Amino acid sequence: MSDTADDERAQIRERKKRELQRRLENGGDPSEDGAETPAEPIAIEGQGHLQDVVDSHDVVLVDCYADWCGPCKMLEPTIESLAAETDAAVAKVDVDAHQRLAQQLGARSIPTLVLYVDGEPVERLLGAQDRATLESLIERHG
Structure with missing residues (x-):
């Protein structure tokens, strides 16, 4: 696997962590993080x-x-x-x-x-x- 793909995955994981943290801080309301289904x-x-x-x-x-x-x-x-x-x-x-x-x-x-x-x-x-x-x-x- 290329370094670029590894870097991209690391960025995605980091973004997901931030999204989950924001969601937890907002009481788990999905409308707070902009990713409504x-x-x-x-x-x-x-x-x-x-x-x-x-x-x-x-x-x-x-x-x-x-x-x-x-x-x-x-x-x-x-x-x-x-x-x-x-x-x-x-x-x-x-x-x-x-x-x-x-x-x-x-x-x-x-x-x-x-x-x-x-x-x-x-x-x-x-x-x-x-x-x-x-x-x-x-x-x-x-």
């Missing part, structure tokens, strides 16, 4: 955007999808409700528009769901999942 899925526009989303939220569920994918369409209402009703941020990556990013996320088939906790990928699920499975996953890591 969006109530709708976030359309990812590239690697940098995904990194910003992952860095800004404690728990992020990333949905790798394609518009032509039947199981992805079946999963869409669940993804939207998870964004609205859980503390996790939900991000959507169009694998056709962002092939390299999808590859980096390990999306060899779609839908692929990747759960990030504290900036690190902790779970990867392949195929359409039911709401209870995804809620349980978020609660277990949230």
Whole structure:
């Protein structure tokens, strides 16, 4: 691993520590630190955007999808409700528009769901999942 990547990780860890400290000092109110969880899925526009989303939220569920994918369409209402009703941020990556990013996320088939906790990928699920499975996953890591 390059020194640049190590430095970048150290900066991210330091920023996370400051955010957590600020949150503790403010009584744990997420609205105090500016990183409120969006109530709708976030359309990812590239690697940098995904990194910003992952860095800004404690728990992020990333949905790798394609518009032509039947199981992805079946999963869409669940993804939207998870964004609205859980503390996790939900991000959507169009694998056709962002092939390299999808590859980096390990999306060899779609839908692929990747759960990030504290900036690190902790779970990867392949195929359409039911709401209870995804809620349980978020609660277990949230």
